[in-house]
Amino acid sequence: MDFLSNPISFTVTALAVIFVIYLTKFVVQLSSSDQKKRYYPVVATVFHQLLHFERLHDYMTQLSSRNKTYRLLDLSRSQICTADPAIVEYVLKTNFANYGKGWFHHSILMALLGDGIHTVDGGKWQHQRKISSYEFSTKMLRDFSSVVFRNNAVKLAGIVSKAATSNQTIEVQDIFMKSTLDAVFKVILGAELDSMCGTNEEGALFSKAFDEASAITVYRYVDVFWRINRFLNIGSEAKMRESIKVIDRFVYKFIRSKTEQGQELKHDSSMIQTKKVDLVSRLLEANETDPKYLKDFILSFIIAGKDTTAVALSWFFYMICKYPLIQEKIAQEVKEATQMDIQNSSFEEFANGITEDAVNKMHYLHATLTETLRLYPAVPVDAKVCFSDDTFPDGFSVRKGDMITYQPYCMGRMKSLWGDDAEEFRPERWLDKDGIFQQESPFKLTAFQAGPRICLGKEFAYREMKIFSAMLMGNFIFKLSDEQGPVNYKTMLTLHIDGGLHLCASHRWACKSSRCL
Numbered sequence: 001m002d003f004l005s006n007p008i009s010f011t012v013t014a015l016a017v018i019f020v021i022y023l024t025k026f027v028v029q030l031s032s033s034d035q036k037k038r039y040y041p042v043v044a045t046v047f048h049q050l051l052h053f054e055r056l057h058d059y060m061t062q063l064s065s066r067n068k069t070y071r072l073l074d075l076s077r078s079q080i081c082t083a084d085p086a087i088v089e090y091v092l093k094t095n096f097a098n099y100g101k102g103w104f105h106h107s108i109l110m111a112l113l114g115d116g117i118h119t120v121d122g123g124k125w126q127h128q129r130k131i132s133s134y135e136f137s138t139k140m141l142r143d144f145s146s147v148v149f150r151n152n153a154v155k156l157a158g159i160v161s162k163a164a165t166s167n168q169t170i171e172v173q174d175i176f177m178k179s180t181l182d183a184v185f186k187v188i189l190g191a192e193l194d195s196m197c198g199t200n201e202e203g204a205l206f207s208k209a210f211d212e213a214s215a216i217t218v219y220r221y222v223d224v225f226w227r228i229n230r231f232l233n234i235g236s237e238a239k240m241r242e243s244i245k246v247i248d249r250f251v252y253k254f255i256r257s258k259t260e261q262g263q264e265l266k267h268d269s270s271m272i273q274t275k276k277v278d279l280v281s282r283l284l285e286a287n288e289t290d291p292k293y294l295k296d297f298i299l300s301f302i303i304a305g306k307d308t309t310a311v312a313l314s315w316f317f318y319m320i321c322k323y324p325l326i327q328e329k330i331a332q333e334v335k336e337a338t339q340m341d342i343q344n345s346s347f348e349e350f351a352n353g354i355t356e357d358a359v360n361k362m363h364y365l366h367a368t369l370t371e372t373l374r375l376y377p378a379v380p381v382d383a384k385v386c387f388s389d390d391t392f393p394d395g396f397s398v399r400k401g402d403m404i405t406y407q408p409y410c411m412g413r414m415k416s417l418w419g420d421d422a423e424e425f426r427p428e429r430w431l432d433k434d435g436i437f438q439q440e441s442p443f444k445l446t447a448f449q450a451g452p453r454i455c456l457g458k459e460f461a462y463r464e465m466k467i468f469s470a471m472l473m474g475n476f477i478f479k480l481s482d483e484q485g486p487v488n489y490k491t492m493l494t495l496h497i498d499g500g501l502h503l504c505a506s507h508r509w510a511c512k513s514s515r516c517l
Contacts, residue, residue: 093451102385116300190278
């Protein structure tokens with residue numbers, strides 16, 4: 001992004017000077033503390049993170065390969081980075097109450113996510129968690145979302161079919177971003193964006209603004225001058241302010257529309273009362289009517305349901321293009337699970353064949369998606385703040401205010417966790433001798449968090465990814481448009497592929513019609 005290049009030289013120079021002062025202060029503090037306490041070694045600083053920002057997760061992986069848990073110094077606090085499942089479990093579960101988002105994370109995230117479930121602790125978090133947990137556990141939402149996913153899968157197949165017929169390349173990350181945005185908006189708001197087929201210009205502007213705000217948000221973690229830039233409204237923070245305006249205007253418009261619809265139905269006895277299936281309508285029925293609360297709720301679930309699923313699917317398609325035999329094995333499993341006469345079925349008929357029973361039989365597809373998440377987790381790093389002095393299971397001390405960062409991206413590449421073939425893409429590691437998928441500890445595969453904060457939409461995301469993948473794998477063959485070109489991530493809150501993923505597709509069988517053609 002262009003905003004990374006302009007301020008970086010000034011920031012690095014100033015940070016180097018300030019860091020020397022802070023390091024001296026930190027050494028004095030440690031020397032005067034209880035000599036019996038043990039602290040993790042300091043191996044890097046925020047200064048190093050800034051220098052390696054474009055390849056930040058690989059840099060952190062290098063550090064983790066030498067020290068599974070280590071200390072990294074910031075200007076206002078020290079940060080403990082860990083790839084140790086025992087410590088992850090202690091922070092996310094065993095002593096859950098002592099670790100949360102805290103003021104530090106909230107101050108960085110609130111511009112985009114407000115007081116949503118990803119930014120708050122205590123009573124606010126418990127309230128949203130309780131409501132969300134109930135809604136995500138209902139059969140109504142599961143059935144409704146499956147219908148939405150199948151309908152969107154048909155549109156996806158139509159877009160890919162058109163490109164395959166005309167021998168054009170496809171940028172699939174962009175398509176997945178649009179399809180998951182369409183899906184999450186339908187499920188949350190009951191609204192049809194149809195950004196996939198390009199009929200909603202506002203939706204496209206919203207999606208672009210949301211991606212921009214996400215990238216700037218993660219940059220705040222290494223830019224110690226972001227608060228000054230925000231106050232002066234310059235640089236990345238000026239762009240952030242404009243992006244937030246676009247986001248808020250778009251979401252508040254939908255909230256007003258849903259509120260007005262609900263009021264009309266309530267006061268017009270002649271109108272048929274139907275059971276509300278989208279989440280916002282159900283919140284409004286439960287008297288959750290504060291527009292800002294609803295906006296924060298919506299944006300929290302958009303970032304959870306749009307970006308994470310879309311980037312996971314993008315990396316999945318990258319990997320199955322690199323391993324065509326795996327791609328063919330998935331296609332064969334889809335054919336057997338759906339028991340469809342695929343060659344003579346329309347996309348709509350094929351989508352109807354991807355039933356819940358069929359999806360549950362796709363163990364190899366599930367394993368391949370999980371293996372993708374191991375190496376390319378949608379959320380590559382997450383952090384909590386320590387609320388009071390503590391001691392970790394390995395005997396090392398943690399101080400109040402320390403930031404505890406656990407790293408799914410790093411953990412997925414640790415040979416100590418996954419064996420000597422940790423960096424190899426091998427879906428079979430998730431299957432038993434009968435080909436049945438086997439779970440791993442969520443504190444080892446941390447792509448969906450764990451403990452009380454474990455992702456409520458985990459099964460929701462897997463179902464969407466499997467329906468989309470089954471639809472596309474069952475009907476098309478994919479390959480990279482440039483098999484020699486580099487594919488790298490972009491350092492953001494979620495692990496986007498930098499520049500997108502450009503693929504070529506060809507039909508497995510005769511061309512089929514679709515509503516997008």
